[in-house]
Amino acid sequence: MSGMEATCSKKLWQIVSVLRCRNSSITHVHVYGTTAGAKDEVVQKVIEEVKENDEVMVLRVNCYVNHRSHKLFCQGLYNLLPHSKPGKKIENLESVFEECKIELHCMKSVIMVIILNNAEMLLNFPPSFLQALFSIPKKYGGTIKLVSVARLPWTRFEITEHISSPVQFAFEALSKADMHSWLNSSIKGEVQEALSTRLNFDNNFVRCMLDMVYSVCRDLNQLSYIIEKLWDTESNDGNWANNAASNKLKTCYAVRGQNRTEDLFYRSEKRFVEDGQTFCLSTSAKYLLIAAYCASYNPPSSDRRFFTKNHGKQRRRSTVTKGLRNNFESAHETGPKPFPVQRLLFIYLAMLEKHDMRNQCAADIHAQVAELCAMGFLNRVSADGNLDTPKYRCIATFEFSEQLAKTMGIEIRDFLIDFSS
Structure with missing residues (x-):
C-alpha cells in the first residue's frame, strides 16, 4: 500500500468513526478535493461502511439539482425519506428536519447521515439559509449529521460571514503512480477477471490507457469508465487481444482507438442540415x-x-x-x-x-x-x-x-x- 492509499484509508475510517458516534457533538463534516483525487471514491466507501450498521440511515442529496430555491431544496430532501407522503409540502428547514427525526423513530434507526454532493452549489443560497441548514441539526443531539462534499475548502463558503465549523478532510490530487495503483484495485467484475486471469496483462493495460489520457483526464470515475468500455468493445477481437498480450498496446490503440478518440473530440458525426436553417448574418x-x-x-x-x-x-x-x-x-x-x-x-x-x-x-x-x-x-x-x-x-x-x-x-x-x- 502506497503512502497516499494509507492516508486515504486513515481518513476513511476517521470519517466513519465520526458518523457512527451517537453522542458526538460533531454534526457537520466537510470533504473536499479535486476530481483528480480520491474524494468521491472515499465518500462512496464511507457510505458502504456506514450502511452496514442497521442503526445508521443515509440520504444522498444532489445539490446541483436542488439549488434553485429554498423550497425546492427542502422538498427534495423530504422526498428522499422512505416514508415521505406524496403531495405533502415542506417549505422550510425546521419542518424537514422534524420529518427526519420522525423518520428515525419509524425506521428504528439512531443516526441519520445526509450526504450533500456538489455542495459548492449551496453558494447560490444566502448565508442565513446555510447557517440554518448546518445549525438546526445540533438540536437533535448528534442524531442528524451532514456531510458536505465539494471541490472547495470550507473557507470558500464563508467569504462574508461565519456559517459553520465543520471537521474537514482534504484529498489531494493523486500522482500518476498512485492513480495507476488505485485503478488496478478499483476495477471489478468481468473486466478485472478477464484482465488478470485470461490475458494476465492488467497492469500493462491500465498503465497504457493511463498514459494515453492522463494529460486530459484525471477523474478516477471517468478513467475507470474508459478502460472498461475499451475492453468491452475490443476484447472480442482476437488480433487486438494478441497485440495487447504481447505488450503492443500502444501500437494497437493507435491503430484501433485513435479514430474513436478523434471522433469523440471533434464531434464528427454527420448531421443533416435543413434547407430552411438560417443564421442572422449577411x-x-x-x-x-x-x-x-x-x-x-x-x-x-x-x-x-x-x-x-x-x-x-x-x-x-x-x-x-x-x-x-x-x-x-x-x-x-x-x-x-x-x-x-x-x-x-x-x-x-x-x-x-x-x-x-x-x-x-x-x-x-x-x-x-x-x-x-x-x-x-x-x-x-x-x-x-x-x-x-x-x-x-x-x-x-x-x-x-x-x-x-x-x-x-x-x-x-x-x-x-x-x-x-
Whole structure:
C-alpha cells in the first residue's frame, strides 16, 4: 500500500468513526478535493461502511439539482425519506428536519447521515439559509449529521460571514503512480477477471490507457469508465487481444482507438442540415466568419496551400512532411490563434473568388469585423490603440462554423489543416 492509499484509508475510517458516534457533538463534516483525487471514491466507501450498521440511515442529496430555491431544496430532501407522503409540502428547514427525526423513530434507526454532493452549489443560497441548514441539526443531539462534499475548502463558503465549523478532510490530487495503483484495485467484475486471469496483462493495460489520457483526464470515475468500455468493445477481437498480450498496446490503440478518440473530440458525426436553417448574418459576414475560423485554426504557412490556385509545389512539400505533422499538437486542441486583419482579408477574398461571390459581397470588411465582434464570434486581442495592424481571434465553435459553412455549400474541413489529408 502506497503512502497516499494509507492516508486515504486513515481518513476513511476517521470519517466513519465520526458518523457512527451517537453522542458526538460533531454534526457537520466537510470533504473536499479535486476530481483528480480520491474524494468521491472515499465518500462512496464511507457510505458502504456506514450502511452496514442497521442503526445508521443515509440520504444522498444532489445539490446541483436542488439549488434553485429554498423550497425546492427542502422538498427534495423530504422526498428522499422512505416514508415521505406524496403531495405533502415542506417549505422550510425546521419542518424537514422534524420529518427526519420522525423518520428515525419509524425506521428504528439512531443516526441519520445526509450526504450533500456538489455542495459548492449551496453558494447560490444566502448565508442565513446555510447557517440554518448546518445549525438546526445540533438540536437533535448528534442524531442528524451532514456531510458536505465539494471541490472547495470550507473557507470558500464563508467569504462574508461565519456559517459553520465543520471537521474537514482534504484529498489531494493523486500522482500518476498512485492513480495507476488505485485503478488496478478499483476495477471489478468481468473486466478485472478477464484482465488478470485470461490475458494476465492488467497492469500493462491500465498503465497504457493511463498514459494515453492522463494529460486530459484525471477523474478516477471517468478513467475507470474508459478502460472498461475499451475492453468491452475490443476484447472480442482476437488480433487486438494478441497485440495487447504481447505488450503492443500502444501500437494497437493507435491503430484501433485513435479514430474513436478523434471522433469523440471533434464531434464528427454527420448531421443533416435543413434547407430552411438560417443564421442572422449577411452573406458577406458568413464568408468572413468562415475565413476567420480558418485563420484561427490554420498556421499562416498553410494559406498558400488552401487559398491559392497554383500551389503544386507547396502540396508536394506537404506530402513529404505529412508524417511529421503528427508530432505537433492539433490546432483544435491548443485553441484558436490570433491573426492580423490583412491575413483575414486575403482568406476572405480567396473564398469569395473560389465561390464566384466577389461581386455580390462588396461590403466593408472592417464594418463586418466590428459586427462579428459585437455578436461574440470574434475577439480583438490587440490593443485598442493599434489601428495599423489589429489582430483578432475567432471564438466561434467548430460545430457552429461547420453548420454555417454547410448552409453556404462549403465543406469547412477541406480548408482546415487538422482534417485535410
